[in-house]
Amino acid sequence: MARSIRVDDLPLAAPTPGPSAAGAAAPRGRSRWWRRFARNRGAVFGLGVFVATLLMAVFAGVLAPYDPVAQGVGPANQGPTWTHWAGTDSFGRDMLSRIIYGARIALVVGVLAVLLAMVIGVTLGLVAGYYGGWVDVVIMRVMDGLFAFPIIILAIAMMAVMGFGVKNVIIAIAVGFIAPFARVTRGDVLGVREEPYIEAARLAGVSGPAIIARHVLPNVLAPIIVQAALRVSGAIITESGLSFLGLGPPPPTPVWGSMIAEGRNFIVMAPHISTIPGIALMVTIVGLNLLGDGLRDTLDPRLKR
Amino acid sequence: MIRFVLSRVAQTAAVLFTVSVIIFALMRMIPGDPVLMLLGDDFTEDAYRQLRARLGLDRSIVTQYVFWLRNILQGDLGDSVLLHDRVVTLVWDAFVPTLTLVVASMLVGVVIAVPSGLVAAMRKDSAWDWGSMGFAIFVYSMPSFWKGIVLIWVFSVHLGWFPAVGYVHPWQDPWQGLWKLVLPAITLGTFFSGLVARIIRSSLLEVLDQDYIKAARARGVRRAALVYRHAMANALIPVVTIIGLQFGTLLGGAVLTETVFSIPGMGRLTVTAILNRDYAVVQGAVLLGVCAVVLVNLVVDLTYAFLNPRIRLA
Numbered sequence: 001m002a003r004s005i006r007v008d009d010l011p012l013a014a015p016t017p018g019p020s021a022a023g024a025a026a027p028r029g030r031s032r033w034w035r036r037f038a039r040n041r042g043a044v045f046g047l048g049v050f051v052a053t054l055l056m057a058v059f060a061g062v063l064a065p066y067d068p069v070a071q072g073v074g075p076a077n078q079g080p081t082w083t084h085w086a087g088t089d090s091f092g093r094d095m096l097s098r099i100i101y102g103a104r105i106a107l108v109v110g111v112l113a114v115l116l117a118m119v120i121g122v123t124l125g126l127v128a129g130y131y132g133g134w135v136d137v138v139i140m141r142v143m144d145g146l147f148a149f150p151i152i153i154l155a156i157a158m159m160a161v162m163g164f165g166v167k168n169v170i171i172a173i174a175v176g177f178i179a180p181f182a183r184v185t186r187g188d189v190l191g192v193r194e195e196p197y198i199e200a201a202r203l204a205g206v207s208g209p210a211i212i213a214r215h216v217l218p219n220v221l222a223p224i225i226v227q228a229a230l231r232v233s234g235a236i237i238t239e240s241g242l243s244f245l246g247l248g249p250p251p252p253t254p255v256w257g258s259m260i261a262e263g264r265n266f267i268v269m270a271p272h273i274s275t276i277p278g279i280a281l282m283v284t285i286v287g288l289n290l291l292g293d294g295l296r297d298t299l300d301p302r303l304k305r
Numbered sequence: 306m307i308r309f310v311l312s313r314v315a316q317t318a319a320v321l322f323t324v325s326v327i328i329f330a331l332m333r334m335i336p337g338d339p340v341l342m343l344l345g346d347d348f349t350e351d352a353y354r355q356l357r358a359r360l361g362l363d364r365s366i367v368t369q370y371v372f373w374l375r376n377i378l379q380g381d382l383g384d385s386v387l388l389h390d391r392v393v394t395l396v397w398d399a400f401v402p403t404l405t406l407v408v409a410s411m412l413v414g415v416v417i418a419v420p421s422g423l424v425a426a427m428r429k430d431s432a433w434d435w436g437s438m439g440f441a442i443f444v445y446s447m448p449s450f451w452k453g454i455v456l457i458w459v460f461s462v463h464l465g466w467f468p469a470v471g472y473v474h475p476w477q478d479p480w481q482g483l484w485k486l487v488l489p490a491i492t493l494g495t496f497f498s499g500l501v502a503r504i505i506r507s508s509l510l511e512v513l514d515q516d517y518i519k520a521a522r523a524r525g526v527r528r529a530a531l532v533y534r535h536a537m538a539n540a541l542i543p544v545v546t547i548i549g550l551q552f553g554t555l556l557g558g559a560v561l562t563e564t565v566f567s568i569p570g571m572g573r574l575t576v577t578a579i580l581n582r583d584y585a586v587v588q589g590a591v592l593l594g595v596c597a598v599v600l601v602n603l604v605v606d607l608t609y610a611f612l613n614p615r616i617r618l619a
Contacts, residue, residue, distance in 0.1 A: 145323025148599050150557035157591045160579040161334050237448055241561050244450045245576050260451050271458050278451035285446040
């Protein structure tokens with residue numbers, strides 16, 4: 001393929017100021033790793049946003065001032081006030097509580113979908129790369145086919161087949177992300193496979209699966225983690241997109257995507273219904289993108305410029 | 306060159322085959338018996354067996370796939386249960402507005418991305434660099450459906466500059482058509498510009514770091530001339546291919562964006578079909594969308610090879 005640059009490898013964040021020579025001097029150990037990460041202001045901001053969203057999701061029960069699905073806790077379509085900081089929606093539900101609970105769905109779907117895709121994709125990539133031959137050909141051709149689907153279109157098709165609900169959203173998004181994980185893993189395994197220590201293990205009579213688990217996987221882990229970090233934001237955007245189309249978790253589940261969609265009908269008299277959940281979504285995505293970028297620069301120095 | 310073209314065409318055929326198998330498998334995973342759905346509540350055992358045989362559902366799965374593929378290759382995607390029209394017609398009518406939006410967004414994206422990517426690379430680590438890359442990540446991270454709503458709120462509801470919703474083919478009524486396309490194209494185009502500006506920046510930085518550029522600089526070539534005359538051509542070839550390879554991403558984005566602006570495209574068609582369990586339409590839409598992506602990728606790769614003598618002459 002005529003592809004000299006992979007889109008996912010490109011820095012999303014603005015360049016980090018400061019001497020780059022220090023960052024290039026391969027640091028060893030955890031503290032140096034952390035120092036290099038901490039020098040990337042965007043990444044630290046991203047980590048902060050991620051932790052904040054995580055805390056919001058975990059402590060939603062404590063933080064939310066109202067029940068997120070209770071109707072009529074305030075007047076309908078009211079803009080932000082002291083009693084309802086983010087206003088109320090058309091059912092008189094408290095928007096702030098719904099946004100806080102929405103973080104839970106967004107993170108659960110985003111993280112679980114990526115983890116599921118990672119487990120399947122990495123396994124396929126390891127097997128394809130290590131064994132080669134027809135196993136490799138079959139697995140990777142299937143991955144090529146999956147890769148051709150735009151993620152949201154594949155997810156829409158999967159939802160059509162499986163029906164709606166949080167579990168199915170996770171599966172639909174995960175299927176769309178399997179191929180990138182398999183490709184990244186396989187590419188690195190091809191290099192590691194030829195290393196002398198793999199040859200030594202093989203000669204010592206260690207079985208294939210054991211070599212893969214003990215010697216191959218640990219050496220290809222860094223790019224996989226980077227890939228996972230970069231994909232979580234994509235998973236959350238896809239989930240929101242599905243919910244926006246009305247193909248996500250059914251109402252009255254508090255989901256950012258469906259909240260934005262509901263507010264569309266009230267854009268003239270109550271613009272806050274669409275705009276405020278969108279801000280929550282956007283801040284989360286910016287944070288995750290910056291965090292993924294920072295992790296890539298620190299964990300996968302090959303891609304650092 | 307011929308070998309390269311043949312191998313790429315073969316690869317594309319293989320991908321299309323896999324895609325067809327995936328879609329066929331997906332459609333077979335739909336719960337419920339299609340024969341029962343067609344027959345309704347009142348039918349005889351005999352009628353059931355006959356319809357089942359007529360649909361080919363009593364054959365092996367491989368035979369079913371071959372029949373299915375043969376129909377599709379002949380351009381027969383079946384009929385819509387609900388809209389009483391041929392799926393091919395429905396899907397094509399919906400594909401045109403979506404494609405129009407994708408092309409318009411590509412133009413908007415490139416117009417924004419080229420100058421901002423150039424400035425960022427030429428003044429690396431400056432405020433310009435920070436500003437344009439900050440803008441890039443900002444517009445890139447905004448979900449397109451939300452950005453569309455915000456744009457409607459500002460430019461239609463408040464300022465009244467552009468129509469909020471609707472679509473007219475630009476070749477039927479150029480003024481109305483383009484006017485209604487402005488907000489959707491900005492919505493999706495700014496997302497695309499964020500992606501492309503970053504690619505242009507890093508591609509240009511990579512080229513500017515190469516020996517022939519250093520040599521030119523040592524000869525005293527001015528920086529602007531260096532970029533425009535020596536670096537641009539080499540930096541832009543990979544950018545052009547990546548723009549093409551993002552066609553799928555844009556198609557997905559268009560599905561969401563057109564929903565916001567009530568454009569009668571693939572998004573609306575597919576979602577309505579899903580909610581109505583009109584599976585032939587869903588299948589047709591997905592098939593056309595994916596085939597378009599695969600074929601655009603092929604064209605992009607071949608164009609790249611044609612532009613790049615290192616591949617063309619190999």
